[in-house]
Amino acid sequence: MDWLKTSARIMIVSDLDHTMVDHHDPENLSLLRFNALWESNYRHDSLLVFSTGRSPTLYKQLRKEKPMLTPDITIMSVGTEITYGIAMVPDNGWVEILNQKWDRNIVLEETHKFPELKLQSETEQRPHKVSFYVDKSKAQEVMKALSEKLENRGMNVKIIYSGGMDLDILPQGAGKGQALAYLLQKFKKEGKPPKNTLVCGDSGNDAELFSIPEVHGVMVSNAQEELLQWHTENAKNNPKIIHAAERCAGGIIQAIGHFGLGPNISPRDVAETADNHLEDAGPAHEVIKFNFFCEKWRRAEIEQCDMYIESLKASCDPAGSFVHPSGVEQCLHDGISALKKTYGDKQGKGYRVWVDRVLSSKISSDTWLVKFVKWEILGEEQQSRICTAILTSEEVNGLRTYVWAHLHETWSEGSGAIDNGVWLM
Structure with missing residues (x-):
């Protein structure tokens, strides 16, 4: 990050699937519009952060499939891994924080007692994340019972349900929101906090991003019910969070203009x-x-x-x-x-x-x-x-x-x- 000598003009922190990347758009038009806007106007003095539930393996696979930019920072595995630049250099300070009160073996032992939980692929199992699929109708009941069992074992964990099927268990200090808060604090200590931060998401595991007090936020038009419900219950009257009229990256471009954060006319437009x-x-x-x-x-x-x-x-x-x-x-x-x-x-x-x-x-x-x-x-x-x-x-x-x-x-x-x-x- 040394190339950026002063505070970033804007830091965009965006989820990938169904937020930055529109899987229902085979032409990738909104993503290409954003790419052109970012490289033309923002790359030289701003920061692009991808915050995804994907593991490094699936993140790299997505990059092979879609016309994506290289972010300055990548937050992966639902906020449990932070890396920098094209070389994806890990943040060891973040790893030390997540190691506190975390025992992956105990999590596996307790979750094994729930037949409703189906373990996700090996690529999605990470040092500080254990991931399952669970039927939507059983999710809340399982989460409540599992939380009690892990608490009784002395575990301080966070359980996140998103996408109507994905259940992730993380250290209590992890998550997309905490990872962003950590980065903001890190930039502040270095004397160069971003002048503006825009967070972008579509699902339940993005809700924490919108909880950071100093950020602007956009829920893309195709946001899932779970995120819209969170907004209704927690931030309905917050003028710094909007529900965009456009899908995916188009909604991000719309939010840049809505909040007056900088140019929002893509060269492709x-x-x-x-x-x-x-x-x-x-x-x-x-x-x-x-x-x-x-x-x-x-x-x-x-x-x-x-x-x-x-x-x-x-x-x-x-x-x-x-x-x-x-x-x-x-x-x-x-x-x-x-x-x-x-x-x-x-x-x-x-x-x-x-x-x-x-x-x-x-x-x-x-x-x-x-x-x-x-x-x-x-x-x-x-x-x-x-x-x-x-x-x-x-x-x-x-x-x-x-x-x-x-x-x-x-x-x-x-x-x-x-x-x-x-x-x-």
Whole structure:
């Protein structure tokens, strides 16, 4: 976290399944809208936190299936594991806290006495979490009896029921809310608490997130009955918590605007493509805009018009160069000319492009070094490239424009070309 030298402008803490990720949207449109908004406007000075009930195994599996960004912090296994960055470095201080008054063997011994409980898969059993399935009609009765038995054994635990079927047993000090409170306290001690925090959820195991006093909260429109009931009983008159009108990541975008936390217009929501003009968000916005245009071009979602290609060429230095992951170097203008021939070649094939971890640094008065990861998905196959770009900027008629001077791409580890038929920027 050392790269963020001051307080985060905003820290978004979001559940994944049915909150950030909409499993009923095969096109992943709301997630892609959020991705573009975050990378364009927030990545450089804010924090993205994923808080999920998934174990590390299932979390990594989800990342292979959906066009997800890399969070700054990952809270997994219903708040029992906290890790940092792309390397997912564990927070050992949090582990020490959870070890207090916790004996996993006693939990297993007592739960074995309840035939209503069906143990979840081995991947979901974690050092500080024991997870079961239980029928909704029996859940409350089982939870009450189990709580008494564990208390009699001297165990200080928390039992969380969510999704109409999942029952998790954790140390009393664990949970999504406690993990967030721990992080906020940690940032406060370091002298850089987030200026604003927005928590986002859809189910019962997210309720604790909304209990943190200083946060804003959004229950997405598709929130489950258990979370809406909690809200009615505990926070109905709290103006800092809203029930969004939009599903999943769309509801998160809506909440950013509702609470006035920052820009909430995604580059994917702007009608123009080749030369749209949002309020200048810096070179990151130029990167998102360029790659979004390429996606729409290959999906044939815009008119096949030479004007668009010429506009792209105008945004590139005529002497600029492009290094393909294969090692082949060519003129930027030649790369754009190659794009012209690919119009509609991914139409109806589930093709999407998104960028991740966009970070830019000013290396002179008008020159930027931009590093990012470009992802492409085609059906169920993903591949990514690590990209380094040099952009120059100038102000024209009151608007700052950016010109690509160089782009160098290499395959990410484990990636390779989805389509070797053409070399494209």
